[in-house]
Amino acid sequence: MKSDEGPTSAPTADAAVRVRAVIANAGVSQREFARRVVMDPSKLSRALSGTRRFTVAELARIADEGRVDADWLLGSRPREKGTAPAVGIEGGRPLQIVRETVRLVAERGFHAVRVADIARACATSSAAIHYHFPGRAELLEAAVRWCMDEDTARRAAHLAEADDAAAELRQLIALQTPRTAQQRRQWAVWLDLWAEAARSTAVGRLHSEYYRQWRETVTDVLRRGVGQGVFRAGIDPDAAALTLTALIDGLATHVLSASGPSSATAADAMHATLTAHVTHTILAP
Known part of the structure; x- marks a missing residue:
């Protein structure tokens, strides 16, 4: 352009x-x-x-x-x-x-x-x-910010419907699993953003800002869950959020690389893996 x-x-x-x-x-x-x-x-x-x-x-x-x-x-x-x-x-x-x-x-x-x-x-x-x-650069920034705003608004709406932090975390995992056309489209833009962020300082700042907000959302949910007693008392919310978001990113990349029926299978596998991770490392026994 x-x-x-x-x-x-x-x-x-x-x-x-x-x-x-x-x-x-x-x-x-x-x-x-x-x-x-x-x-x-x-x-x-x-x-x-x-x-x-x-x-x-x-x-x-x-x-x-x-x-x-x-x-x-x-x-x-x-x-x-x-x-x-x-x-x-x-x-x-x-x-x-x-x-x-x-x-x-x-x-x-x-x-x-x-x-x-x-x-x-x-x-x-x-x-x-x-x-x-x-x-x-201005057009890319505007497109990325629009995606960020849409993603943030969607998360806020779903979290408001949850009864406790465990339900909130399940909602976040469902929102980040690219099943629908809209979810796949948004993830495709994020993947393009990552590649661009490696070459552009301005885009890199946008990338850092988005992931700061995203990890803070997950950290807040985890901290709230510990206080509610639905998550393990000994977990470090910041470290657990970093691990979980990194796992989401890696698994979503595999889902996006699949096509046709295998895409739905990969999305199911991603959701099952994330749910198992949360069950074994985050949820209270």
């Missing part, structure tokens, strides 16, 4: 004031707005506080979501165009681009996906893709 400079106007210093107005008008939390424009919440927070500048691409996505004129956000036009048309797709154009990028990356691998492929899948032009995501 070749880079494109996109809009060349530099964001003005008072762009943060305008963005705050757009978020307020949207009637959602700052974190939810960041999710909608596929932006790291911490970057949005720093930009709003004045410790970093919004990029032109970020302002383009914010304008798209807020249905305001991008030039008004940039400060090059005196007033907002209140009649800007809505994008006729669920979640807006940036989210559509990211969803299609994730699907294509899962199918082909990131380096085999061209901007033209994404544009064709979105029924738009390559220029429109570059308008929202000028460079390859």
